[in-house]
Amino acid sequence: MSFRTVFIKNGERLKLQLDNLVIVKQGKEIRVPLSDIGTILLEGDCTVITTKLLAQLSRHQIAVVSCDNQFLPCGIYLAMGQYHRTAKRNIWQSQWSDLLKQNAWTEVIRMKIANQMVLMEKLGIEQERVALMQELLDNLMLGDATNREGHAAKVYFNSLFGMGFTREDACYANICLNYGYSIIRAQVARCVVALGLIPSLGIFHKNEYNAFNLVDDLMEPFRPLMDQYVYQHIINDKEDFLTYDKRLAIIEFLNHQILVKGKKEFIDSAIYDYVNSFIRAMEKEDFSKLNSISLENYLGAIKGEV
Numbered sequence: 018m019s020f021r022t023v024f025i026k027n028g029e030r031l032k033l034q035l036d037n038l039v040i041v042k043q044g045k046e047i048r049v050p051l052s053d054i055g056t057i058l059l060e061g062d063c064t065v066i067t068t069k070l071l072a073q074l075s076r077h078q079i080a081v082v083s084c085d086n087q088f089l090p091c092g093i094y095l096a097m098g099q100y101h102r103t104a105k106r107n108i109w110q111s112q113w114s115d116l117l118k119q120n121a122w123t124e125v126i127r128m129k130i131a132n133q134m135v136l137m138e139k140l141g142i143e144q145e146r147v148a149l150m151q152e153l154l155d156n157l158m159l160g161d162a163t164n165r166e167g168h169a170a171k172v173y174f175n176s177l178f179g180m181g182f183t184r185e186d187a188c189y190a191n192i193c194l195n196y197g198y199s200i201i202r203a204q205v206a207r208c209v210v211a212l213g214l215i216p217s218l219g220i221f222h223k224n225e226y227n228a229f230n231l232v233d234d235l236m237e238p239f240r241p242l243m244d245q246y247v248y249q250h251i252i253n254d255k256e257d258f259l260t261y262d263k264r265l266a267i268i269e270f271l272n273h274q275i276l277v278k279g280k281k282e283f284i285d286s287a288i289y290d291y292v293n294s295f296i297r298a299m300e301k302e303d304f305s306k307l308n309s310i311s312l313e314n315y316l317g318a319i320k321g322e323v
Contacts, residue, residue: 153168153169
C-alpha cells in the first residue's frame with residue numbers, strides 16, 4: 018500500500034521517468050517512485066502535467082487533487098476501471114437492498130457519534146452535553162430515520178466552538194475543517210474507486226449532483242479524528258488564515274497512526290482497509306466485519322517511526 022501524499026506548490030512541470038514522478042522546478046528535478054505515492058495535491062496556476070504521467074498515475078491508483086485560488090481542494094482525478102472485476106462489483110453494488118444500505122448507514126453513524134463523544138470527553142466538555150450525545154446515540158434507529166446524526170452534530174459543534182457556531186459560517190475554524198475533510202474525502206474516493214465501487218451510488222447520500230455520495234457516506238467516522246487534530250494543533254493560535262505551513266500540517270494527518278484491531282496503521286492505510294472491510298460486510302451482510310474506527314485508538318504522529 019502506498020503511503021506518501023505529495024504536495025506540489027507552483028511546480029513548473031510534472032512528468033514520468035522510469036515509473037517515477039519527476040517534479041521540475043526552478044531548473045531542478047525531484048524524483049518520487051510512483052509505488053510510494055497515494056495522492057498528489059496540486060496548488061498554483063502554472064503546473065504542467067503530461068498525459069503520459071496521468072496514464073501511469075491511473076495504473077498506480079494515484080489520486081490527483083487540484084486546489085482553487087483559496088487553496089481548497091476543488092477537483093480530483095481518479096483511475097477508471099483499474100480494479101480487475103469492476104463490472105461485476107458495479108452490478109453487485111447497484112443491487113444493494115434498501116435494508117442492507119440502512120443497516121450499513123446505521124453502523125457508520127454509530128461510529129461517528131461515538132467518536133464525537135470521545136472528543137468531547139477529551140476536551141472536558143460539560144457532562145450534561147456528553148450525556149445528551151449518549152442519549153442521541155442510544156436512540157439511533159435503523160438508517161437513522163429520526164436524524165440523530167444531525168441533532169448530534171449541532172450539540173457537538175456548539176460544544177467545541179460556541180453556541181452561535183454553524184458549519185456554514187465563513188470562519189477560520191470552518192476553513193480548516195473543510196480543508197481537512199477534503200483531504201480525507203480524496204483518500205476515501207481513491208480507495209473506493211481502487212476497489213471497484215461506484216463512488217456516486219451511496220448508502221445514504223443520494224444527491225443527483227454529487228459524484229461522491231458513497232465517499233461522503235464512508236468518510237463519516239474519520240471526521241472527528243480530523244476535528245481533534247484541527248482543534249488541538251491547527252487553530253490553537255491567533256492565526257486567522259490557512260497558511261502554507263498549516264496546509265502542510267493538515268495533509269500530514271494522513272501519515273498519523275491509529276490502532277485497528279490491535280494493529281498500528283497509518284491513517285491512509287486504515288482508510289483503505291476500512292473500505293475493504295465495508296465491502297466484506299456488505300457481501301456477508303454482517304457488520305461485525307466492518308473495521309471499527311475509534312478516536313480512542315487514534316495515536317497521532319509517532320516520532321521515530323516510518
